[in-house]
Amino acid sequence: MDDRTGTATEVWHGLRALVLERHDRRKQVSEALGMSFNRIKALRRIAAQPHTLRSLAEYMVIDAPYATLIVDDLAKRGLVERTANPADRRSKLVHITPRGKAAADEANRILDTPPEPLLALPPEDLAALDRIVNRLLD
Template identity: 45%
Template sequence: MQNLVLRQRDIRSAVERATGVSFGRSRALRRLVRGPLRMSELAARLGWDKPYTTTVVDDLEERGLVTRNVAPDDRRAKMVELTPEGHAVAVAAIRILAEPAPGLSRLNSEELAVIAELLEKAAAETEC
């Protein structure tokens, strides 16, 4: 599986070249595509500790990719939200990650859907 998917294309470098941000920072942006999150929720979804998440969000904010505001229901909490530029970067990363690896390019859309379904099933089973 690694030869088929991972070793044929350096996906992390492709995302970094296309977006201008590190792969980890693009992960944070991708988590925000569906809407703003509290800093603590973003940290939990990424599996990062809160100080590291703050460092990443500080950098993304300096780059103009996210904004940080007070949560409407709790003045102590901060909400992180994508700027239009941040949204564009996140979407670019998502598109790159959605491209099938070269080793899978010979498969048709139905075959790719079966593989995706099986991988999602395997991932769900490991989360239990």
């Protein structure tokens, strides 16, 4: 392994530890909303735009029966509803309800809250990190 690959690997390990271990918001958002993170992930996706069960399953990389189970639970909670799909009468579209939109907004608020160590960085470090992250996302 060359120096560049080794350094990139170490940076990747650090980023994973930062986001997925030390400051993982999934548990916090699950506890706040009283449901699994998979249900929250589906809810946030449906809040962004209506989905068929098939498109939701594809996005979440799950099988259709599990997507149905998730949507059934969200519907029982009053967070989503199914309506006829005008583009395909054989399928239904899953839409967010006002209660579901509020829950998705709360999930986004929790997930988007930066961890304290990030907030504590000096402005020039934040600017450099922002520049690097945007470059990685391009």
